[in-house]
Amino acid sequence: MAPRGGDGLLSYIPRTLLMRGRLKLVALAALALASVARPALAQSILRDAETEAFMADMSAPLVKAAGMQPRNVQIMVINNPEINAFVAGGQYVWVHSGLLAQADNVNQVQGVVAHELGHIEGGHIVRFGEGIKEATGVTLLSLVLGAAAIAAGGAEAGLGIMGLGQQAAMSRFLAFSRGQESSADLAGARYLSAAGISGKGSLEFFKKLQNQEYRLAIPQDNSYGRTHPLSGERISVLREVYTVDPAWEKSIDPQLEARFERIKAKLIGFVSEPTQTLQKYPESDQSIPAHYARAYAWHKSAYPQRALYEADALLAAAPNDPYFLELKGQILLESGRPKDAVAPLREAVRITNQPLISVLLAHALIATEDEANFAEAEQVLRLAVQRDRENPFAWYQLGVVYERRGDTPRAALATAERYAMMGQHPMALRSADAAMQGLQQGTVDYLRAQDIAMTSRAAIEQQRKKR
Template sequence: MTSRWLRFAAVAAASLALLARPAAAQQILRDAETEAFMADMSAPLVQAAGMEPRNVQVLVINDPNINAFVAGGQYVWVHSGLIAAADNVNQVQGVVAHELGHIEGGHVIRYGEGMKEATGITLLSLVLGAAAIAAGGAEAGMGILGMGQQAAMGKFLAFSRAQESSADLAGARYLSKAGVSGKGSLEFFKKLQNQEYRLAIPQDDSYGRTHPLSGERINVLREVYTVDPAWDKPMDPKLEARFERIKAKLVGFVSEPSQTLLKYPESDQSLPAHYARAYAWHKSAYPDKALAEVDALLAAAPHDPYFLELKGQVLLESGKPADAIPPLREAVQLTNQPLIATLLGHALIATENDANFAEAEKVLRNAIARDRENPFAWYQLGVVYEHRGDLPRAALATAERYSMMGEDQMALRSADAAMQGLKPGTVDYLRAQDIAMVSRAAVEQKRKKR
């Protein structure tokens, strides 16, 4: 989650939802099952890196490119395209281990060091070039300027490649300490190398690139991985089965339905295939077909919380909120997941039955207590407060939502409105005051930039 803070984007009510951070306009895929899987998959690696698993998050971004990155804080961002391209969980673990190497090495913070060195070279070349021009050597002066810029870029690229190589070796250490094979890491670098071949990237020299060539990385890491005791250790079959489910549901959610149905045809009766097709049919507005796929999943695992969650989602978004409540209630009881609880709260409100609003408030308040960075949960809670006539708290919930969305002006207005009706000195009043203060400063800063 890093410097890119959450903003609600689209598919607001969906259990698998898109959110975005305004700084980079990146869409984040929030999904209870995916986040639980990523946490369990990466926990041994995080511990091997000397970090606390509860402080490190591995999140998925809706982007078809094969990529992963860190951007400040203890957060690893994985593109949905990378998961779709991975053949097994071990390959994803190899990527995550590498990114953890960037976190442990403080590479995002040290990025400024590389820029500073490169800038120093550029400034020196400017001084020398200007002196040569002033002395009458215009051609020599321009040459010095050009060489200085080239040297600065080379210095920075070398710095970047060194960081990547350092993260590769750090990731190898984490995999070894966690008892996870490095085969997946090498396999994934091979995929990247095949991409380089397709793009006709020269394979003889990595000069001029921010990353070492994949072939160079494979050669170095092969020597490390093949002698490691974990090299021949098989993958955890339960973790691999969970990965296949996650991959299928992500493909079903982000891909065009026609593409999903080609990848997971009707002839494929596996659980992942049913999962992918359920999302494909739901996206295509065929609720009966989607429910048929979900029922096939529940026939195999009647009390799987994520299958129950999906059934509730399809029913809710098909205009049957009352029918969605029982499966969602059971899913919440089984997992206590705040994202699923938010979906249940939405279903309770969507019934427009006054008797359900008290339960909706309880469910949503519990969800927010465990996951404050969910704008849609705040929106739903605001609806509950407005329904019961508590306009100041409805305004506070709206302020929370706009604050996460990066809508500073709207957050300021809502926070000011909340303070007009809240008792000074209370927790809610102080929270509204905090939002107003931060939002006002952000508005002023934007005004000065203009």
Template sequence: MRRWLRAAAIALASLALVAKPVMAQQILRDAETEAFMADMSGPLVSAAGMEPRNVQVLVLNDPEINAFVAGGQYVWVHSGLIAAADNVNQLQGVVAHELGHIEGGHIIRSSEGMKAATGITLLSLVLGAAAIAAGGAEAGMGILGMGQQAAMGKFLAFSRAQESSADLAGARYLSKAGLSGKGSLEFFKKLQNQEYRLAIPQEDSYGRTHPLSGERINVLREVYTVDPAWDRPVDPKLEARFERIKAKLVGFVSEPTQTLIKYPESDQSLPAHYARAYAWHKSAYPDKAIAEVNALLAAQPHDPYFLELKGQVLLESGRPADAIPPLREAVQLTQQPLIATMLGHALIATEDDKNFAEAEQVLRNAVARDRENPFAWYQLGVVYERRGDTPRAALATAERYALMGQDQMALRSADAAMQALKPGTVDYLRAQDIAMVSRAAIEQKRKKK
């Protein structure tokens, strides 16, 4: 009897796990990529009835072709999906679909599907246990097995319904934004080809969380081909930005040898120079990396992201003083906090006291615009420590540990800051908030053990 109860509990746990996306991947923060994602998705977000400034499309370092939402107004796109996309319209089709999940509240409503499935499992558990208790072990086994199968089928049907709903919602957003659905169909065809290669049966999608790609193509083709935007071309400027983003992403995440095969020396386009600059930098050939960046700057001397890359290569090659001018210009052009953080790092890395005042100002501005950057808080803590401001160094450290989820260290640093800061000040109240949240998180974890 205990064995069957344990089997039923495992079945229930497996249902709960189905709806949880994996969040262990590395988030790729990049100023140019985030600006592009915001501009690329902005019309779709507005078409979905949401405020563009409240929705973020972020990139995860994962080679799989995937995208998902996991609560809040965040769309997570795998680096592998961007590398697989042929044009910006394909990426827009994927993002439109994911926005459909957000607008439809599917993450929140997924509990409804799990509740229905759990109800079936519990009923089969009761009936199976009763049969076993009455001496019908074989009948009880059959009831439990059929119950688990029915529960999983119920949940999968719920999931497929959500996916189909998001498909149609994405089609509406594309239409309202005046964007063609060709990219969406093209990307589904890519997924269909992947299904063929994996020998996934194409008869029906009963045992899947998503409808088969062929099923989705058939439905969406009827919607897209009659839309006024069907033959509308891709914005060439946005497409050019996509090619740059794709190239730098390949250069950053791929092995350098693979990057150099994909973007050989014979390719003198801007995206190719971009990709090779990252490949040479990763391979510890700073001179070759700088040569590629200089080729980019020769074409566009004041492009802030080319200047940022030059500063990065110089800084990470042990030349922080040389990195400051291009990074300073990049910050002046964009006011982008990620680039400002790199400038602050370069100023500190010179170990010249004359640069610390500028570093503090730059980093304070950076965290004011983007508080969710642990490295910026670390650098600001270094500046405070260097000038003897121990309380604010402790507060910056508390901010960093809180963002990293290290509650014990965050609490310890926040308490240290409060002991030296004047009660009632803005910094004291912030340290108090961090201490309160960290203490609550520690207590919650303790109760779960």
């Protein structure tokens, strides 16, 4: 499991907090379901308009129950086949694609999200340092006492003190981590109850984790030496809480479940090998999720006509579904037919006004190489970055439009935005300085370029001092 900050539902060794605050996007492929590289996590984020809308709607009652504002909390998907989720600073929950692929229903995902919200509401990322500090104190004390014993002539005793100190420090830290996990479990149970959502999915998911522990031969007698309580221990505690809750027998919202099956199939089609997808969703399966999954499988296999057949089957069932329109536009665009892609993408944007789809429409407009489309592309992109600034591909496309129009200063500013977002501070500084050379002082664009230049210089200086 790649190292990362924050909590994971399933882990066996202490984790180092890699980052605090919001992670920055690094690169965005021009896909409706897009993979965004994250070197810090050795993984990538999967950004998709439909998935993000589903995650927001699915989690909104839980977020409110946790005392937070839904607009401030984001549930993002990491491209990782393992069954896991974690928080790493800010009000962000990171869910592995493997968790969504393996979840049997939306209720199981809600149970996971409720647990992770418990970490956010409890401030566990901030308090993570407290556990490290306390453990470090024990370690330092043991080193001092051990050194004193060695100096007094008791080398063996001194080394023993040091070793015991290290063991005590690790035990102290693990106990601290397990306490946070238990707290998040109970907090998640409260959120589910307050939202009127059954805890059955939460228990079912912990049973999945328990089965994984069995396969990995994890001892089930006690939690000593682990960052998390054993899944069996968690199940026992939570069962007592969930089964007496009024929401225990409440059924899953069928509309929400149908949306989950769609995004699950879509995700599997995007991340899995096409042969695996086609085995899981054979041609005999004519359901909406199956058409969705096969469309991505055929598209990945470079069979555009078969992919379009599946997309058209979806549109036959729901002609005005914006995400089916988006899919058809994506297939056409990436098959070298940008002119044909414009109409379905334009309609999808009209229906949803979703920034990610807007960027795809702008890409298609620019790819037509028809200058008559550039004004629309610019308008679409400017609106998109107003609603979702952290999309490097949007800034790249906006820079292309400005460059084609001969507006070099604003092309440089868009490039500076992109590099700043990617953490490439020297390139961001260079582009911001170039933008300021051509922009009128005091304007909004000039001040933005100035801000990027200042923050980039500060970041470069900070990196220089660390060397």
